[in-house]
Amino acid sequence: MPAAQRHAHDLRDDALTIWRSGVEAVDSERLVARSIRTWKNGLSINGTAWSARPHSRICVVGAGKAGAGMAAGLEAAVGPEWLSRITGWVNVPEDCVRPLQKIHLHGARPAGLNEPTAAGVTGTARILELVSELDPDDLCIVLISGGGSALLPAPLAGITLEDKQQVTRCLMRGGATIEELNGVRRALSQVKGGGLLRACRAGLLVTLIFSDVIGDPLETIASGPTINLPPDPKAALATLQRFAAVGGEAIPSRVIKALEQMSQQQVKSTAPICRAVQHVIGNNRVAVEAAARSAQRLGYSLLELKWDQPGEAANAGRLLAAQLMRLQEQLAVGAKGCVISGGETTVQLARTNGPQKGGRNQELVLAAAVEMLAAEQLQPFALLSGGTDGEDGPTDAAGAVIDLDVLQRIKQAQLDPQQFLSVNNSYPFFEQLDALIKTGPTHTNVMDLRVGLIGGEAVP
């Protein structure tokens, strides 16, 4: 392999190493285990202490893509004496289910389908039952992570699961923000917006959270099942009507009726019975900073470091490509630089006839590929974007990566990335180039992590 090509390959490997370091820094099993301390008559969870009585029980419930790792970390940290007091049930994607000692992992939806299902409804009913059977001497630990909204469905009376699926699809297809989506979900749920907390009869409820929302707003992460917040049916209705008008989709009449009825009633806020404490133990910043340290260890100087970045996926891809090209101009000959950022972008889907497949990370890299192909002269580079949960959109890939080698293959195959971009068809594009990143479930979820590297020798 010629030296320049070998070097380009090194950058791609480095980009993957750096991305993985970021994901490992938010490993759910390790971070939960680290937050638990036990002693003879009590334990503390991220500093919140609880004293047990001889008959006290510990109930562990939750939902989210990081649920399996969080539950396993908790079991490992408490040890056999405390395990005997534990019962637990956590709703997770089907491909995360595995046997644990005391906590049941319940497959609440198929992998890659970010929608509420009947299995999710059954699991949520079980969770509500478990927490309602506790008493003031008991402790409830709630494990929450992104993806929890779809994994924890409990439709309001009068609304069906199909209604909720339709509403979710309408908002997602329209490119609703997570705040908009979860505002609607809270209004239509018995468990979200504090429903789980209000159902709980324990003396203390501690929530451990992996945040996959910009700024870590607790009421939005998994729609805040332990954050006591009265629903806002008027705002929910307005959001739904706006997106239904854009997408031309109908809102189920039962949903409209339920929201109108709620708007007319005085929504009383019900005070929870148990004391509630929340701890965010993993977020995007932790992953981005760990990735940056990894890049620096590999000899890259840092141009920019940002976390919690929102925006439109293709725009973010163009920006990252432009940053890399600017960096190439600034670097001394032979030096290597990097741009690391994180956050979550959105994709406004084009109206197309055929089935299209992709995710926001793949879309971002595809838009960057268009820019990099148009560049006059490029040093070796690698540009990677991946979801820390290992699931980019409804696909089995976490994201995609490009480098000089991939650009070369695009040219050889005479592919037009702009054409794939215009119909949001990033997955087939990268699949044929062998440029997808596939990790399977990572058992964590702190949004996305992007790594741009450039430098070394100029390519003739």
Ligand SMILES: O=C(O)C(=O)CO
């Ligand atoms: O609500 C969800 O499930 C999300 O992924 C955001 O936390």
